[in-house]
Amino acid sequence: xxxxxxALATACVLSAACLAQQTNSQQSTSQQTSSPKSQSQKKQxxxxxxxxxxxxxxxxxxxxxxxxxxxxxxxxxxxxxxxxEHFDMxxxxxxxxxxxxxxxxxxxxxxxxxGRLPIKRGDGKIEAEMFYVAYTVDGxxxxxxxxxxxxxxxxxSASIWLHMGALGPKHVVLQPDGFMPPAPYHMExxxxxxxxxxxxxxxxxxxxxxxxxADTEMFxxxxxxxxxxxxxxxxIRLYITRNERWSSPxxxxxxxxxxxxxxxxxxxxxxRGISFNGITLLSSVLNFETLEETNTNDQPYIFLIPSFTMxxxxxxxxxxxxxxxxxxxxxxxxxxxxxxxxxxxxxxxALTPQEREKTIEQLARYTGLSxxxxxxxxxxxxxxxxxxxxxxxxxxxxxxxxxxxxxxDPNGLLDTPFYDPTGSATxxxxxSVFNNYIRTELGYKTDMPYNVRAQTGGIQWxxxxxxxxxxxxxxxxxxxxxxxxYLKILVMEGYYDLATPYFAANYxxxxxxxxxxxxxxxxxxxxxxxxxxxxxxEGLKKMKADQANFMxxxxxx
Numbered sequence: 001x002x003x004x005x006x007a008l009a010t011a012c013v014l015s016a017a018c019l020a021q022q023t024n025s026q027q028s029t030s031q032q033t034s035s036p037k038s039q040s041q042k043k044q045x046x047x048x049x050x051x052x053x054x055x056x057x058x059x060x061x062x063x064x065x066x067x068x069x070x071x072x073x074x075x076x077x078x079x080x081x082x083x084x085e086h087f088d089m090x091x092x093x094x095x096x097x098x099x100x101x102x103x104x105x106x107x108x109x110x111x112x113x114x115g116r117l118p119i120k121r122g123d124g125k126i127e128a129e130m131f132y133v134a135y136t137v138d139g140x141x142x143x144x145x146x147x148x149x150x151x152x153x154x155x156x157s158a159s160i161w162l163h164m165g166a167l168g169p170k171h172v173v174l175q176p177d178g179f180m181p182p183a184p185y186h187m188e189x190x191x192x193x194x195x196x197x198x199x200x201x202x203x204x205x206x207x208x209x210x211x212x213x214a215d216t217e218m219f220x221x222x223x224x225x226x227x228x229x230x231x232x233x234x235x236i237r238l239y240i241t242r243n244e245r246w247s248s249p250x251x252x253x254x255x256x257x258x259x260x261x262x263x264x265x266x267x268x269x270x271x272r273g274i275s276f277n278g279i280t281l282l283s284s285v286l287n288f289e290t291l292e293e294t295n296t297n298d299q300p301y302i303f304l305i306p307s308f309t310m311x312x313x314x315x316x317x318x319x320x321x322x323x324x325x326x327x328x329x330x331x332x333x334x335x336x337x338x339x340x341x342x343x344x345x346x347x348x349x350a351l352t353p354q355e356r357e358k359t360i361e362q363l364a365r366y367t368g369l370s371x372x373x374x375x376x377x378x379x380x381x382x383x384x385x386x387x388x389x390x391x392x393x394x395x396x397x398x399x400x401x402x403x404x405x406x407x408x409d410p411n412g413l414l415d416t417p418f419y420d421p422t423g424s425a426t427x428x429x430x431x432s433v434f435n436n437y438i439r440t441e442l443g444y445k446t447d448m449p450y451n452v453r454a455q456t457g458g459i460q461w462x463x464x465x466x467x468x469x470x471x472x473x474x475x476x477x478x479x480x481x482x483x484x485x486y487l488k489i490l491v492m493e494g495y496y497d498l499a500t501p502y503f504a505a506n507y508x509x510x511x512x513x514x515x516x517x518x519x520x521x522x523x524x525x526x527x528x529x530x531x532x533x534x535x536x537x538e539g540l541k542k543m544k545a546d547q548a549n550f551m552x553x554x555x556x557x
Contacts, residue, residue: 085457087212089126091118095443098138101169101189103196109138110169110195114444116210117238119222119231127218130235131210133442134243135169136199143247146198146277146556149236151205153257155228155461156454158208160434161426162255162282166534166543167200169193170441172433178535179405180425187433192544197551198251201239206231207454210446216457223454224462225471229264236265237274249277249556253547256500256531259284260473267476270483278554279480280547282492283500283531286474290504293382298345301380303504305337306330308367308386310495311403315391317368330495333366334503344379383498384418397421402530403496422530427452478512481521488554489522492543496530523550 094115101108113136116129137145150167152159164172164187171190175181194200204211206222213219222231240246254262259281266279285291293300312318313326322329344351344359351359360374367374367381373389374381387398391406395413399405399422407421431452438444463471481487491509493502509522525546527533534540 086215087129089118089129089214091126091129092116097441097443099169099441101193101195103191103193106196108169108196111136111138112169112442114438114442117235117242119206119234126214128206128213128222128231129211130206130231131204132201132235132239133163133168133438134199134201134239135195137195140199142199142243142245144249146249146251146551147201147240147245148194148198148251148253149201149203149239150253150255151203151232151258151261152255153259153261154205154208154453155225155257156205156208156456157257158204158450158452159202159258160209160430160450160452161532162253163202164430164434164437165532166192166540167194167253168202169195170437171540172429174426174429174535176537177404178402178529178532178537178539180429183428183432185429185432187437192540194544194547197548198556199248203232203235205454207456208451210444210448210450212448216459219456220459220462223456223459225260225264225464225473226462229261229268229473232261233265233268233272236269237272240274249551249554250274251278251280251551251554251556252276253280253282255282257285258282259500260286260471263473263477263480266480266487267473270480275484276480276487277556278488278490278550279477280490280492280550281505282533283494283497284491284505284508285500286477286505286508287470287472289470289472290508291500292470293380298342298380299507300504301345301382302337302342303501303507304381304383304386304498305341305363305366306333306503307403307495307498307501308381309333311386311398311498312366312368312390314404314496315368315398315406317390319365322365329366336362336366337503387418387420387498399496399530400498402494402532402535403498404530426532426535474508474512478514481512481514481518485518485521486555487521488550490546490550491522491524492527492533492546493524494527494529494531494533494539496528499531502526523553 092115094113096111096113098109098111100110113134114132116131118126119128119130120126136142148167150159150162152161164170169190170187173181173186173188205228206213207219213222221227240248240250252262252265262279262281263286266276269275289297289299290303291300309318309322309329310326313323313329316323318329322332340362341359344355347355356379359379360371363369363374363379363381364371367386369381369386369389373385377385383400387400390398392413395408396406397409397419400420401422405421405425407419407424409419435450438450481489491505493505495502506524525542527539527542529536529539534543
């Protein structure tokens with residue numbers, strides 16, 4: 001099995017996983033009394049000494065006198081400590097500002113709260129602080145007001161995508177189809193914010209945004225499937241405790257790896273007295289076996305085919321008879337992928353020449369790729385091959401997070417290992433707008449860089465159950481569902497998403513081994529969009545309507 005597993009970004013990724021890295025070193029935060037004092041100072045590592053710690057001739061080995069540490073010994077220890085980053089974990093009050101917005105002709109006055117909540121160990125010592133922005137409508141009875149916790153994925157993506165793209169009262173202005181506008185970038189009131197239906201809490205994972213662990217060792221604790229779930233679960237517990245929201249209808253909305261996290265949180269908190277009314281899985285991955293191909297795992301190739309078909313159609317690469325009716329083409333592609341194609345892959349080297357040629361012809365029909373490329377790939381087309389070869393005649397790369405996006409490879413047609421034009425088109429507007437918004441309108445003053453993607457210092461994500469096969473939180477989701485028969489699940493899927501193909505998500509959810517009454521609690525919403533279904537205006541509008549209807553069914557008042 002390959003490691004590390006496929007990162008899902010910023011995403012919204014993208015899950016921004018595919019998004020450019022923040023390279024700024026950590027700086028100390030502003031000392032203004034009106035702002036958070038979450039100070040951090042990056043210490044420069046000292047050069048290791050090659051001198052011996054002590055002159056052995058100075059004291060005989062037979063001496064019974066204890067050896068006092070020399071100045072050099074102290075120096076070596078200090079040098080080791082200086083190699084780590086240490087962040088100020090002092091708790092400070094959050095910053096609250098007041099605003100208003102008109103949604104569907106109704107004026108909403110709301111409070112925005114930006115701050116960090118501590119993640120503590122048993123004795124009360126703070127091990128990390130998680131940054132969040134909460135939006136609460138003024139004049140409402142908090143106990144009855146729905147409350148939605150939302151986050152992106154990665155792992156290692158900040159939550160600016162859901163925040164400034166879909167849910168928050170402000171959103172980044174893009175072109176109507178979701179493509180990049182010219183700079184300078186700006187924001188506007190979001191007419192499709194979820195704030196009229198629910199209070200919102202947007203959370204950044206530790207290492208992203210302004211969320212930080214106390215030091216490197218603490219970062220390692222939270223930089224993995226298990227530690228990440230426990231940190232988010234503790235954040236939710238602490239938030240509803242400090243804000244007296246235990247009796248509110250509770251919801252989770254996770255995107256990309258955030259769906260993996262959401263399933264884990266639901267299972268973890270189900271045993272700790274916190275139940276959710278509804279969970280929304282946007283661009284889902286619960287079982288990584290559906291995404292990570294190996295020599296003996298052909299599932300991902302199968303699940304990608306319908307998404308390949310939709311993207312090929314978008315770029316006019318399908319045969320005319322398929323292009324005339326995309327719904328029929330997609331259904332035909334799904335049926336073929338699960339039947340003839342799956343059987344052909346299962347035969348492996350035992351496939352006859354005639355069967356192989358027939359499979360090549362059909363695969364070319366449903367993907368828009370040439371027979372030569374398919375033959376050279378041994379009938380197995382992964383995301384990298386598809387995005388490289390679909391528009392190679394135009395010398396363009398197709399997007400992974402959103403197959404509608406295209407762009408030339410930055411280092412040349414044949415020399416770039418992998419490139420996703422989606423990130424290049426979305427990261428600059430979101431990063432620029434959010435950094436201005438958080439510091440000006442929301443008043444959160446800090447010199448600390450906002451990490452759109454986590455800076456790990458080479459530390460690898462701990463995939464937990466990967467040691468037993470593939471990372472999986474589908475079992476945790478099943479536990480949460482069967483322990484709470486009222487829990488509703490909404491699955492949102494984009495047809496042009498190659499990071500978390502909709503066909504793979506459907507397969508995982510249809511294999512939870514649930515009785516019928518529990519299966520009835522799972523519903524689906526599909527979009528003519530990619531991983532971030534809210535990028536096109538029509539997708540954002542539909543997402544709001546789908547989520548609002550879902551919350552009513554899930555018990556929101």
